[in-house]
Amino acid sequence: MNCDAIIEDLQAFLDDELQSNRRSEIELHLKVCVECSQMIGDLGNLSSLLKSCDVPTPNLPTGREILAKAGFKSNKENSLGFFHSIYTFLFKYKAPAIAIISAIAIFGVYINLSGTNPYSSAPSVSSQYKTQETTASNDFTKSASETPKEAIAANTDTVSNKDSQTNSTPSQTQTIPLAKTQGTSGNAGELALVEGGVEGDIEGGIIGGKSNFVSPEPPASQPPPPSDIVLPKKSAADADGKIQGKDELERAESSARAITLEKNTLAKKEAPKLEESKPNSSLAAAEELVADKAKNDRSDTYKDAPKNEMSKTKPDSSGGKGKDLDEGFSKQGETSPKESKIVAKPNTSTSSKPGFSPQAGAPVAGMAQVPVSAPAREAEEKKAFIRSVLIVIEAKELAQAKEQINEIVKGNIGSSTSSEKEQSISFTLKVPYGKIESTLSQLRKLGKVTKEKSNEDDAEKQVEDSRKTEARDSNKKSDDQDQSEAKRRQNTAGFAIINVVLQKASK
Amino acid sequence: MSKSDEELMQHFQTGNEASFVTLYERYKLAIYRFLYRKLGHQARAEDLTQEVFVALVEHRKDWRQEASFKTYLYRIAHNRAISEMRRSEHKVMIEADNEANTEKVAKVATSTISPAASVEQQQLQVKVQQALTLLEKDYREPIILREYEDLSYEDISLILGIPVGTVKSRIFRGKVELKRLLEPMLTTASDQVRKPPNVGSPPGMPGNIRA
Numbered sequence: 001m002n003c004d005a006i007i008e009d010l011q012a013f014l015d016d017e018l019q020s021n022r023r024s025e026i027e028l029h030l031k032v033c034v035e036c037s038q039m040i041g042d043l044g045n046l047s048s049l050l051k052s053c054d055v056p057t058p059n060l061p062t063g064r065e066i067l068a069k070a071g072f073k074s075n076k077e078n079s080l081g082f083f084h085s086i087y088t089f090l091f092k093y094k095a096p097a098i099a100i101i102s103a104i105a106i107f108g109v110y111i112n113l114s115g116t117n118p119y120s121s122a123p124s125v126s127s128q129y130k131t132q133e134t135t136a137s138n139d140f141t142k143s144a145s146e147t148p149k150e151a152i153a154a155n156t157d158t159v160s161n162k163d164s165q166t167n168s169t170p171s172q173t174q175t176i177p178l179a180k181t182q183g184t185s186g187n188a189g190e191l192a193l194v195e196g197g198v199e200g201d202i203e204g205g206i207i208g209g210k211s212n213f214v215s216p217e218p219p220a221s222q223p224p225p226p227s228d229i230v231l232p233k234k235s236a237a238d239a240d241g242k243i244q245g246k247d248e249l250e251r252a253e254s255s256a257r258a259i260t261l262e263k264n265t266l267a268k269k270e271a272p273k274l275e276e277s278k279p280n281s282s283l284a285a286a287e288e289l290v291a292d293k294a295k296n297d298r299s300d301t302y303k304d305a306p307k308n309e310m311s312k313t314k315p316d317s318s319g320g321k322g323k324d325l326d327e328g329f330s331k332q333g334e335t336s337p338k339e340s341k342i343v344a345k346p347n348t349s350t351s352s353k354p355g356f357s358p359q360a361g362a363p364v365a366g367m368a369q370v371p372v373s374a375p376a377r378e379a380e381e382k383k384a385f386i387r388s389v390l391i392v393i394e395a396k397e398l399a400q401a402k403e404q405i406n407e408i409v410k411g412n413i414g415s416s417t418s419s420e421k422e423q424s425i426s427f428t429l430k431v432p433y434g435k436i437e438s439t440l441s442q443l444r445k446l447g448k449v450t451k452e453k454s455n456e457d458d459a460e461k462q463v464e465d466s467r468k469t470e471a472r473d474s475n476k477k478s479d480d481q482d483q484s485e486a487k488r489r490q491n492t493a494g495f496a497i498i499n500v501v502l503q504k505a506s507k
Numbered sequence: 508m509s510k511s512d513e514e515l516m517q518h519f520q521t522g523n524e525a526s527f528v529t530l531y532e533r534y535k536l537a538i539y540r541f542l543y544r545k546l547g548h549q550a551r552a553e554d555l556t557q558e559v560f561v562a563l564v565e566h567r568k569d570w571r572q573e574a575s576f577k578t579y580l581y582r583i584a585h586n587r588a589i590s591e592m593r594r595s596e597h598k599v600m601i602e603a604d605n606e607a608n609t610e611k612v613a614k615v616a617t618s619t620i621s622p623a624a625s626v627e628q629q630q631l632q633v634k635v636q637q638a639l640t641l642l643e644k645d646y647r648e649p650i651i652l653r654e655y656e657d658l659s660y661e662d663i664s665l666i667l668g669i670p671v672g673t674v675k676s677r678i679f680r681g682k683v684e685l686k687r688l689l690e691p692m693l694t695t696a697s698d699q700v701r702k703p704p705n706v707g708s709p710p711g712m713p714g715n716i717r718a
């Protein structure tokens with residue numbers, strides 16, 4: 001073995017980095033090779049020399065200082081890191097931190113508030129609608145004491161919501177905002193300013209220019225007024241209404257404008273056929289305005305305005321079926337009967353005033369003839385009478401019953417809306433008036449009927465009550481009222497409302 | 508019973524401060540010496556030593572126990588030194604301050620050497636340091652790691668990223684070069700090391716070699 005083959009391994013031999021066999025070879029070689037032996041000696045001395053050389057003593061920080069410099073956080077610090085970081089952020093950036101925290105708090109409150117009423121089905125409905133709904137359901141609540149209030153409220157809510165959407169339901173719980181009034185000054189504020197989607201425009205100051213109720217010369221293409229509005233026949237008797245007071249007349253005048261607007265909107269929304277919807281005379285329009293306005297004036301807000309549309313019965317209900325879905329509101333119609341008869345006055349104005357045709361001189365006279373004592377009632381009477389029924393059924397399977405109800409509605413050419421709860425489902429069915437009985441009979445077969453109530457029964461009772469309260473009035477007035485009531489009942493709306501509450505039958 | 512470097516590092520990875528402090532105390536001088544001999548400048552070596560351990564803290568999660576902790580630490584130091592040498596004109600500074608560094612080394616060495624041998628030892632240490640700094644980087648680094656840090660060839664290969672055979676050859680050639688540079692002193696040093704006066708073995712003989 002020559003030296004060149006092992007010389008580079010000499011250092012490794014010194015460092016003991018060679019394998020055993022290689023080490024043995026080198027040892028043997030070193031015994032016979034002087035130069036390699038000398039080299040190993042030199043390498044050893046050099047290593048010793050190198051190691052004897054020290055370095056200057058350094059000035060180094062401690063381990064903790066190194067950790068701090070590196071931003072090291074121990075486990076304990078990490079557990080509080082979140083709060084520590086929050087504190088640091090707030091302390092360092094006060095203003096932005098406060099703003100951020102405030103924004104988060106406000107957002108959280110907003111979410112909280114928006115999520116408080118998950119069952120609110122009509123977020124756009126104003127509070128007055130809800131009030132009307134509550135009142136409207138009074139009858140059903142009273143008569144159906146066993147019915148869950150929630151179901152009724154939901155049912156009514158559904159009805160009202162539907163009303164608010166269509167502006168054509170019997171409940172008429174919503175008031176119709178006045179889109180614009182031309183020629184009306186100051187009275188605009190008296191008109192409804194609520195949600196409800198006013199579509200009607202008041203043109204030329206004629207409220208209801210597009211409505212069959214008001215305009216003495218409705219356009220031919222104009223749709224018939226909503227079915228929920230009772231349109232009594234305009235008779236000479238109506239035209240002979242008397243104005244009982246100037247103040248009342250003024251109030252009725254403003255009410256008339258509101259009422260006309262409401263009707264105008266209703267007319268656009270829905271135009272079911274009405275048996276008697278012939279607002280040919282401004283007198284009739286005026287009477288309706290008076291009646292509607294009277295209802296509006298019953299309450300400070302326009303909560304009751306829709307009720308006017310329903311036109312609860314007058315005190316006398318001879319022969320008629322004064323029915324309204326929201327019977328609860330009807331009582332208010334008795335409070336200011338005089339107001340409804342003041343509509344006549346607006347007729348004296350020009351065409352700029354809403355609700356009156358400029359061409360109709362008759363309205364002036366006719367309106368003046370409207371009796372002031374029961375303007376609201378008359379307005380109600382003239383509206384279409386809408387029969388409504390509340391029926392509470394206990395069914396074993398709610399889902400199955402729901403399907404059956406949908407089939408029934410379809411079969412009777414109706415429509416329905418529903419709201420579901422955990423143990424009950426509320427439906428609001430709208431069926432043609434002629435189909436109400438068949439629908440009810442089909443519904444009764446779905447399960448056990450625990451409650452059934454119709455507004456016809458209450459209407460009759462109310463008529464009697466109103467008759468008693470007005471017993472002191474003149475006989476003629478009573479007769480007129482009776483006739484009006486009868487006419488109203490005869491002027492049934494083209495559809496009926498059936499509130500169905502499906503309850504899960506208890507085992 | 509002291510924990511191994513790997514155990515301490517694992518504890519440190521979980522957030523144990525004390526483990527890092529222990530590791531730091533174990534290796535801070537070694538890293539410093541390594542960097543000092545690599546750079547030839549005390550201040551730079553001190554700063555770089557701190558940077559090495561700061562980097563160890565910041566990248567403690569990167570150690571995956573594939574290599575020993577010592578190797579991992581020296582690897583960081585080696586990379587930092589290379590970056591430092593590239594960033595500053597280290598060679599120029601070394602040449603320019605060679606005399607100043609020599610004096611500094613001499614002064615420091617004086618404090619650790621007995622007054623009797625201080626002059627010769629001082630001169631010797633200065634010469635050695637100069638020889639190291641004059642050595643090529645490729646030769647200097649493995650020699651420093653082997654002679655001063657007692658790292659195995661395998662660890663050196665991992666630290667420097669070169670094969671074991673390359674480490675062996677570079678160490679040998681580097682030492683041959685150092686031997687040439689320090690030839691006059693080798694004879695003197697060997698004489699001083701070998702002194703007991705009764706020993707008359709010629710220098711360079713295997714019997715005189717101290718491993």
